[in-house]
Amino acid sequence: MSTPIRTIRNLYRVGFKSYFNQMLGIGDTKAGTLIGTDRFGNKYFENNAEELPLRTKWVEYREYDYDASHVEPGWHAWLHYLTDKPANVEPNMLHEVRPWEKPEPPINQTFTRAAYKPYSTTIPKIQSWEPVARARA
Template identity: 55%
Template sequence: MSTITRTLANLWRVGIKDYFHQLQYIGDTKAGTLVGVDRFGNKYFQNDEELPLRTRWIDYKNPDFDASQIEPGWHAWMSYTVDKPPSQDASLRYQRRVWEDTDAKTIPNYTATWGAYKPYSTSKSKITMWEPTAVERK
């Protein structure tokens, strides 16, 4: 959360539409410069006047966002691994590999869902579940 003066200043900077959009999706208001847009339509912002490690943020195109929707170069920039964003550094820009599909898509993270990977074992378990036996009363 932020102070009321910072919130009102950001309302003045970003406008009322973006103000409520940010409150709905990131829960805070931030004003900064647009650094770049990736091939999925996600917008990346930076403001060095913010608190440390809160100077970079994403405005996801898809409201059902997931961290797997970030390209590797932008992920490195977001996690402060590199200083220059992929829009300024050619070595971090996305380049389609020969085995990739031509359309832009991501593989969502299925952790904690029914689609999550569940390995199964082909060997018999050493532990068996206790099964109660009920004896008829006399």
């Protein structure tokens, strides 16, 4: 959470619409320079002057219902300070779609009926006890 003065200053910089979207998405207001956009429509920003260390880079996802898998590998490396150059500048970091790869990232199936559920292939070592009660006289 940032200070009220910083929040108001960023509100004037980014505007009401972007302020509202940032508060719903990341819970903070950030103003910075647009570094680039990936093939999914996500926008990547940086502000080295006013942000805290290791919080100078952030992403605004295209959709409100986002997942961490919606970030391309090159941009992921830039966001986590593994490279200094962003993915749109560094040619080795550009992500090319392979023939076997789907054009869109997979949808997160957690908490749905399609979620992966592992099953056990071993024989249980403990058997449950089922009491046998005699009829009372």
